[in-house]
Amino acid sequence: MNKLVFTIILVAIISFPSATQSSPDQVVKSIFNEALTSNEAYENLRFLCKNTAGRIAGTSEAAAAVEFTRQVMEEMNISRVFLQKVSVPHWERGTVEFGKIVSSQFGELEVPVSALGASPGTGKNGVISDIVEVKSIGELETLGMEKVKGKIVFFNCPMDPALENTFSAYGRAVSQRTAGPAAAAKYGATGVVVRSLTLAHDDVPHTGVTRYNENGPCIPAVAISTNGADTLSLWLESDTGLKFHFTTDCRNYPETESANVVGEIKGTVFPDEIITIGGHLDAWGPGEGAQDDGGGCIQSIEVLRLFKVLGIKPKRTIRAVMFMDEEMTQSGAIEYIRWAEEHNEKHYAALESDRGVLSPVGFGFSAEGERLGNLYELKKYFEPYGIHWFKQGGGGADIGPLRKFGTLLISYIPDTQRYFDYHHSANDSFETVNHRELQLGSAAIASLVYLIDLYDL
Numbered sequence: 001m002n003k004l005v006f007t008i009i010l011v012a013i014i015s016f017p018s019a020t021q022s023s024p025d026q027v028v029k030s031i032f033n034e035a036l037t038s039n040e041a042y043e044n045l046r047f048l049c050k051n052t053a054g055r056i057a058g059t060s061e062a063a064a065a066v067e068f069t070r071q072v073m074e075e076m077n078i079s080r081v082f083l084q085k086v087s088v089p090h091w092e093r094g095t096v097e098f099g100k101i102v103s104s105q106f107g108e109l110e111v112p113v114s115a116l117g118a119s120p121g122t123g124k125n126g127v128i129s130d131i132v133e134v135k136s137i138g139e140l141e142t143l144g145m146e147k148v149k150g151k152i153v154f155f156n157c158p159m160d161p162a163l164e165n166t167f168s169a170y171g172r173a174v175s176q177r178t179a180g181p182a183a184a185a186k187y188g189a190t191g192v193v194v195r196s197l198t199l200a201h202d203d204v205p206h207t208g209v210t211r212y213n214e215n216g217p218c219i220p221a222v223a224i225s226t227n228g229a230d231t232l233s234l235w236l237e238s239d240t241g242l243k244f245h246f247t248t249d250c251r252n253y254p255e256t257e258s259a260n261v262v263g264e265i266k267g268t269v270f271p272d273e274i275i276t277i278g279g280h281l282d283a284w285g286p287g288e289g290a291q292d293d294g295g296g297c298i299q300s301i302e303v304l305r306l307f308k309v310l311g312i313k314p315k316r317t318i319r320a321v322m323f324m325d326e327e328m329t330q331s332g333a334i335e336y337i338r339w340a341e342e343h344n345e346k347h348y349a350a351l352e353s354d355r356g357v358l359s360p361v362g363f364g365f366s367a368e369g370e371r372l373g374n375l376y377e378l379k380k381y382f383e384p385y386g387i388h389w390f391k392q393g394g395g396g397a398d399i400g401p402l403r404k405f406g407t408l409l410i411s412y413i414p415d416t417q418r419y420f421d422y423h424h425s426a427n428d429s430f431e432t433v434n435h436r437e438l439q440l441g442s443a444a445i446a447s448l449v450y451l452i453d454l455y456d457l
């Protein structure tokens, strides 16, 4: 053996101590080191964003995302990669999204709009009607049929910037989008315009799903940018005869087959016990779905890669899941739990990353008492990286159904102050993701999973 080869081997031994012989401290450090110095996850996210942008469930872009993430995990040579087939709604945004305020006093002004998911299109000529502004579904109900019939309803309830938590602000305002159009249709409205759910004052509409009553009327609905909403409201104050005109060519198609994508590293001691880490693969066009939730999917895959390259042999099976159709009907999550019941799977813990991939701050846990106290003890491993927000309360749209098994549910919590600047809009691009923030998150999730498995928490 020449000196150079010997030196390389020696360096390799020193750099990569076997995970089984290392202290938990050393293993966590090696996870962070590997994550922060590798480009793989970041480049995988770039590919996903640039090649499957606008991957609404049921579309060809979503199918391409299923295939890409399946291939990435196949190439990692892990224990098992498989698809869980699922039937999903199929809605296409189309190519026409046009909105205009028409005022006899102020003239005409084009404003940015975007169709709400599941909305029917308007037809070629669009919808043009008088417009009535409300702040809530309650206010709409007090107006009643007499003041709503034949008009466009404008829901204009801003997210509250004074609330401490941006998700709370979103949660309090979101019903105008999810339930507003169905309520307005009941009172004979011709269409609905909803203020974008973002704290930013911008010119980009933020879309999202709306839900119609099964046998009720289905009227076209769009989101309007926050700046557009402010102007519309201001003009309405002095011109009550103002009209709104919008045109969309979005469309609902019959359900189509898609899939959850699953990859696993088998456990060495309790292979039947599963720790699931997941995000959702579907996203809203016209963005790239980087923060919501391509980043969460790529972090889940990255956890498997970190275990694999560092030679960490988990006692339990570690499973990464790319859930399909979180945004419309959560059919992927429903199929996931159906599958789990059919196969008598034991879900030890499940973690969801679906709050963006900005800088990590901590985790929420669906535990209490002694178990919660033991989980809080893990904080010391994360504090050097500024990750110390360990709180009670964990879950997510995709892992939530596992609650009925008594599974420990964990929310991955990044800094969410800017999340709604991107959420469900064209702003949600790969360029908003910072390599270091993404990978601090991947490493934090991998480390938490490693420690929970190691200490049987």
Ligand SMILES: [Zn+2]
Binding pocket: 280, 292, 293, 326, 354
């Ligand atoms: Zn999401």
